[in-house]
Amino acid sequence: MASDSVPATDRGLAYGDGMFRTLQVRAGRAVHWERHVEKLAADCGRLAIACPAADVLHEDVMAVTAEQPDAAVKIIITRGIGARGYRPTIDARANRVVIATPLPVYPERYAMEGVMAHLCRIRLGTQPALAGMKHLNRLENVIARAEWEEGPYAEGILCDEQGDVISGTMTNLFILEGERLSTPDLSRCGVAGVTRALVLERAVTAGIASSIERIALDRVVRADEVFLVNSLIGLWPVRSIAGKAVRTGPMASRIRNWIDESGSPR
């Protein structure tokens, strides 16, 4: 069974040597479960962390949500206990933590009318060896999120050192230009979330052109629509960035439907 604490010698604590997922459980079902567990295994695989089997994790998720069938569930997989020193122990048994919390409640207008976004001052560093993974080294996100208080801004937009837009602090970003969807290239920094992957797949099915590429900030501000996605919020349109108005439009609700519809039960 997953534990509610980790030993002080766990490498997840010592070095952030692990991965995590955050997902919804609705009516006792883990939404987009296969996507989450595949992404978790893929991320662990990149760093040779021994990811527990999907069924084991699913049992944990069901156990922690047994008394709250609607919940946000966080799964943390660490490389396990380590001796002192950075060298990964080859035979380490991964530790896992599975936590359920109440689903966050956001104002309904975030999804309907869109959100105002802060433009983060911190720039994401470039590290291809870590880019795309949802690993436990998240101080950049912590620093970014500390830039603004609760208040007008629902999310912050992160750029890389070149000034290209990468994502929100907790979301992936898409822009619509004419009939074309684009989302930032995450091969140098950022987290490639499962909702982003889902949207890219559904765009293909729907016959909507889409691309993964470098996207400068001014292109985002001039786009026909901008939206933020993740597994907890679904989709929020963006209506301003750093006080500059951003256009909203009908594609947002269409894509939100893709995300909601495809939350098919396991």
Add this chain to the structure above:
Amino acid sequence: MASDSVPATDRGLAYGDGMFRTLQVRAGRAVHWERHVEKLAADCGRLAIACPAADVLHEDVMAVTAEQPDAAVKIIITRGIGARGYRPTIDARANRVVIATPLPVYPERYAMEGVMAHLCRIRLGTQPALAGMKHLNRLENVIARAEWEEGPYAEGILCDEQGDVISGTMTNLFILEGERLSTPDLSRCGVAGVTRALVLERAVTAGIASSIERIALDRVVRADEVFLVNSLIGLWPVRSIAGKAVRTGPMASRIRNWIDESGSPR
């Protein structure tokens, strides 16, 4: 009292949101204690983490070494328990972990004859907001240390994206050119350790010119001496990097004496 486990909701585990130190206890005394505790407080201060008082930490260190008066001690300070989400909770009480392990035993020839160093393939990413701190986001070091097996190499040399040398995976680096000491600028990446600071201070006292600057790899390989320092090893001369011979000389043992002498008791 410091705990031997942390709650699953600790932000140190969730995001690497914390700092650490590794130091020696010798005959029941914490070596370079003031330096370590000042650096820990300064690092915590940069991220607004509430670092426990020095006396509290010292009591912890003495408690965990009560039955092993010679030990390596690791202190981890995390921002504490967090709600879900990256936003730092302003009033969080820091958690602390203090662990003692036996002092590592390295071959005596490492200090006397020098070590062979691997040249790491991973390049350190640039992040001024985190540079210099010994924070818990250490996946780059983990990936770097996984590049070589135990064997000929005692340490790996890390460069930044520009190809300038930054440090070892667990050590700071100095070069001697003629009568002049230099150590890499760590304002964009790397950890500025207390032994590095000590060497820079002692160089001033000893009337040896020293500088902190960008240092290209070929300059390191051509230097008159190259050494690696940290709180556990003291000083190791480098005698080769990626198979290329590096000169050794008499400054290494002089500087090792600075480090050893100045391990004055608290």
